[in-house]
Amino acid sequence: MTRRSDRALPTLTSPWRIWAKTLPIFLTLITISALGIFNYQKTSSSIVAATLYALRTSEVGKRELGEEIYFRDMWPWIWGEMNQLHGREHMGFGVKGTRGRGWMRFRSVRVGRMGKFETKEWSLETEDGRKIQLMDEGREDPFLNTALEAEGSD
Template sequence: MLFASFSRRAGLMRPSLRRNCPPRRTIIPAPGPNTGPLMERRADRELPSVNQGRRWTRTLPIFVVAVGAAMLGIFNYQKSSSSVVNSTLYALRTSPQARELLGDEIYFAQQIPWISGEINQLHGRINISFWVKGTKSQGKMRFRSIRPDRMSFFHTEEWSLETEDGKVVQLLSDNDPFRQ
């Protein structure tokens, strides 16, 4: 009798009787979306279901568009804060022709300006345009300057202001602030 009780506790029962016994630990389901956190880890718990659908195929185009928009914004911010844009804006503010057309307080026309064109000082190419406004009206300022070779200075080819009605005023003159 003592041997029988000892053998049941030790799990030494006959194989035919062992098959009918329920397992001691049950398999618990994986945590659901509205259940609390899993407080203990058990090796025999049910694994979470794996989505067979490819959700990334829907989110990849959104990611690409978001990264592209961020890159355009960053590059435009880099252009708008460059010394070339600041210098042309300053020269535009001090130009008597531009003040006559636009008025006082000349600045970017939009709160977030869009600088079109290229600023490549390393290779000697600057070709930009952006909208500016004053107290009287607004217009599109264009500035183009090149550096023929590595050891020479930049030469301004165009610095003009196009008003909203289509009138183009060339701002390069004998007292040009860009020519020295």
């Protein structure tokens, strides 16, 4: 042993200093991961699938966006609230087709605890700023038929 026994001890770094450096990085990663998980849950929900399907089969949607209507971005971000428990669905996301791109909005509410959802807004805003209502006054709620078909198949 060539070390001297009366040498100076090394300085210790405080554990709080290490925590102060790594905690913001950890919290940022947790926040980004949680937001990604919640958005994935919204993306794979039946509400988003139904509205996207209804847009694909809509004559107005085909006329404005063309064929092959799908999410605009590779990793779509669904903005808004989807709270079926409390009867509030208000969301929007980017869509694209072979002819153009746009932003689809959907808002539906449920009046009463056991009431049915009623679509209040279903619109498409094109890239040139036009806002097109996808629910005609003369046509019924397109989402009501799919709900009735689902109830009949049970």
